Amino acid sequence: MSEPNIYQPFLMRIDKITEEAPLVKTFKLVFVNDEEGKKFQFKAGQFGEYSVFGEGECTLCIASPPTRPGYIECTFRQAGRVTGALAGKEEGEIIGFRGPYGNTFPLEQWQGKNLLFIAGGIALPPLRCVIWNALDLRDRFKEITVIYGARSVADLVYKQELEEWAKRGDLKILTTVDPGGETPDWKGEIGFVPAVLEKADPICENTVALVCGPPIMIKLTLPVLAKLGFSPENTFTTLENRMKCGIGKCGHCMVGKYFVCKDGPVFTLAQLNQLPPEY
Amino acid sequence: MEELRKKARELLTSGAVKVIIGYGPGSGKRVRAVFVRKPEQADLLICDDRCLQNLAVYLTKPEVKALGKAAVVARLPTLRAILQLAAENQLTDGQVVALGISPEGKMTELSQFKAIEEFLAGFSFELSAEEKATLEKLDQMTPEQRWQFWQEQFAKCVRCYGCRASCPLCYCEKCLAECNQPQWIPAASHQIGNLDWHIIRAMHLANRCVNCGDCSRACPVGIPLHLLNQKLAEEVFKQFGARSGMKAAQEYALCNWKLEDRENFIK
Amino acid sequence: MIIEKKLLKQDSVEKLFAKLKADGRRILAPKAQGDEIFFEQVASASEMAKDYIQTTLSPKGAVFPRVEALFRYQMEGKDVKIENNSEPQPTVIFGLRPCDAASFAILNSVFSWDYQDSQFKSRLAQTAAITVSCSRADEYCFCTSVGGSPGDTKGSDILLTRIGSGDYLAEILTEKGKAMVTLAPELFAEAPSEDKEKYLAKVPVKFDLKKLTEKLPEAFNNNELWMEQSLRCLGCGACAFVCPACVCFDIQDESKRESGVRLRCWDSCGFSLFTAHTSGHNPRPVQSQRWRQRVMHKFSYFNDRQKYLGCVGCGRCSRKCPADMNLLEHLKAIAEAR
Structure with missing residues (x-):
C-alpha cells in the first residue's frame, strides 16, 4: 500500500520499570528502531495507544516531557485487560506504541505566566509531563505551584520526584492525603485537594490552572478555582473518554461533534462548558 | 381488543399501574411496543396475530422500570418469561400485572405469579407439528451436514446482538460476550467468534428459553436461532422433565443435583 | 458528470462478468439466502437475486469489512515482527442501489480526514460500482429526503437503468467505469434515446x-x-x-x-x-x-x-x-x- 499503515505501532523496548504505588507502574520506553526514535517528536498533553501484542491497546498520556528526547514514559494503573497485561511485562520486553495523538497544552502562550498544577491520584502523569517541561525551561515561566493529593501516602505516584521537587526551591509543592491516609511520619497536608487549594490561596492574576484528577475531585475543585478568580479560559483539564483508534475515526470518544482524540484531550473549562455532558 | 383497552384504562385511571406495556400501531402493517401512561391513550392498544414480540424483555430495562409499576400485554411466551424471570429473582410477586392473552385472543388479568402458573397450566407446551418436523429434519442430518448447515447460518452473523437484546432472559448487565478478562468469546464476527457466541448463548438459555422466537425474528440476517434453543429445551425436557417458565419458583435443571437423578457420577 | 451513455443488453451482463473476471476482478453481487439477500462473490450472473428493493446488508463490507486484519504480528524471542496486509483484489460490486453507491463517499470522509487510512483507501480505489437504479421503492425508502434519488449517479462508476425492453441504459460515469467498458466494448451498444426517469421508482420527499x-x-x-x-x-x-x-x-x-x-x-x-x-x-x-x-x-x-x-x-x-x-x-x- 502506498501510504503507511496508521494502525501499525512503533516497537518500544521497556528500558526501566518503576513501581509507583499499589498496582501503579511507570515504564520508560525506548524505540527499538533508532531512526524512528530520532524522528519522533511530541508536545506536552499528547497521548498514545500503548499495546501488548495479543491483548490489545490502551490509551495513556505521554508522562515524560518533550524536553527529554530519546524516550517516553507512561504511568498506568492495572485495571483492564491491556493494563493488566502491561503490568506483567518485564524490562527488556517489547510493547507497541502509536502516537503522539491529540492536541497539546499551549505552553508557548504561557511564557511569563504563573503555572498552577492541581492533580489527584493517578491523574498526575499528564501534568507531570507539563511540570518537567516547564522546569526544563524554567526561566520562561514565573511561579510554579503544584498541589497534588492522593487517597493515602502509598497512593502518591512519582514519590521520588515529589521529594526532588520539594528540594528544588524553584517551585512550590503541596502534597496532601485524604484524612486517614497519612502515615506516622507524613509531613505533608492532610485533607482533600479542593480544601488544600483554597487554603493555599494562589493568586489568579497572570496564572493558568491545570487540573487533572478523578471526576469527583475535578467537580469540587472547579468551584474553588472560580472563587479564587480563575477564569474558565485560564483553567485547563484533559478528558479521558474511551478510545479505540486515537485518530478521529472509530467514534468511541465523541463528545457532541468533538473527538476527544483529535480536538482534545486538552480542553479549557470555557470549552467544556460548551460541550454536552458526555464525558 | 376492546376488553384489553377497557382494562388498560381502568388500571391507569385507578392508579393500580403507571404504564401498560402493549402493542400499538407501527410502521406500515407492523405493530410495535407502546408504553401507555394515560387512560386516554389506551385506544392505541392492539391485540391481534401480528403481536408477537415478547414484551417481558422491557420489564428488566432500567428506563422502563423507572416509569413505575407496569401491566404487560402477555401472550403465552411472555407469561412464561415472567415466571422464568421470577424464578431467577428478577421480578417479585405483585411487581407486574400480566394481561394474559390466550391463543384465541381472550384476555385475563393475572396480578400474581400463582395466577399466571394456574393460567399456563391449562395449555400444552409441546412443540407444534411443524416445529417438530423442522427439528427432526435437523436431527436426521449427518453430523457433517448439520455442522455445514450451522456454519452457513452463523457465517451471516454480524454480531449485532439483536438476539440477545430481544431476549427477555438475556438481562445480564454485562454479558459474557463482553467479558474480556479472559476473553471467553472472540468479539469479532468471524467463524470461530460467531460459533462460540451462538453455542454459548444457546447453552446459557437451556432450560431458560420460553420459545417466543424473538431471537430469530430480531436477527437481521435471518439465522433461525430459535432452533438451537428449541432443541435444547426438548433435550432438557427429555432428560429432566423440566420446562422453563412454568413456575415462579423452580429449580434450574442444569444446576441442581438430586439423589433420585439417574446419573451416579456424584454418588 | 456522464462520460457517455450506452445500451447494455440484458443477456450481455453474463458476458460482462466473464470479461471482468478474466481481468482479475472479483465480482460481488446480490445473492439470495432464504429470505435475505447478501452481496457475495458470484461466478455467474445467473446466481444473482432477481427481484429486490434493497439487500439485507449494504455493500459497505467490500471496502470496510465487518472484520479485517489491521496487521499481523509474530513474536520471535523478545522481538516482534509486524506484517502488513497485501494489496486488496480489484473488485466490482454489481447491482448495488444508488443510495449505497452514495455511501462510499461518506465512509471515505471519515477514513481520509486528517490521518489517512491506507487500507480503506486502497480497498476503495480497487473497487468499482456498477449500480442498478431503483424501479421500486417501499415505505422505508427516503433517499430523496437526504439528497439522493432512485436514479442518482453519485458514487457509481456505471449506472444501469432497466428500460422497457428489459435491457439496461448504461451511464458511464467515471474513468473506472470507462475502463470496465474498455474491457468489453462490443457489449455496449449505442444508447436509445429514452429518458431513464420514467423507469425510476417514485420516492416522495418526506421531510425538510x-x-x-x-x-x-x-x-x-x-x-x-x-x-x-x-x-x-x-x-x-x-x-x-x-x-x-x-x-x-x-x-x-x-x-x-x-x-x-x-x-x-x-x-x-x-x-x-x-x-x-x-x-x-x-x-x-x-x-x-x-x-x-x-x-x-x-x-x-x-x-x-x-x-x-x-x-x-x-x-x-x-x-x-x-x-x-x-x-x-x-x-x-x-x-x-x-
Missing part, C-alpha cells in the same frame, strides 16, 4: 432536511423527545450493522501462542459498552442518550465535521429493527416539531 439540521442542535437537550422515541429500543446493533454509512469500529487483538492479529470490527454507538470506561463510569449510561447520539451523529455532527450527512435514506435500519424504531418517522417528528 434543512429544518431538521437546523433543529437538531437545540433538540439535543430535549430529553423527553429522545426518551419517548427510544423507550422501545432494545439497544442492539442491527441498525448500525445494516447501515451503509455507519463507520464506528472496535479494535481487538487475537493471538495464538507467538503469532496474532490486530483486528478492526464493526461497532455500534447503540451498545451500552461503547463508551463505558474501565472504571465503570459511562458517559452515555442510558439508551435514550445512545439513540440521540445515533441521530445527532448522522444528521448534525457528521454534517458539521465531514460535510456529509451520515445517512443515504436506504431505510435498512428501520426495515430491520426488531423493535420497529423507524428512523424516518422520528426524523420527521424532529423536523416538524415546533
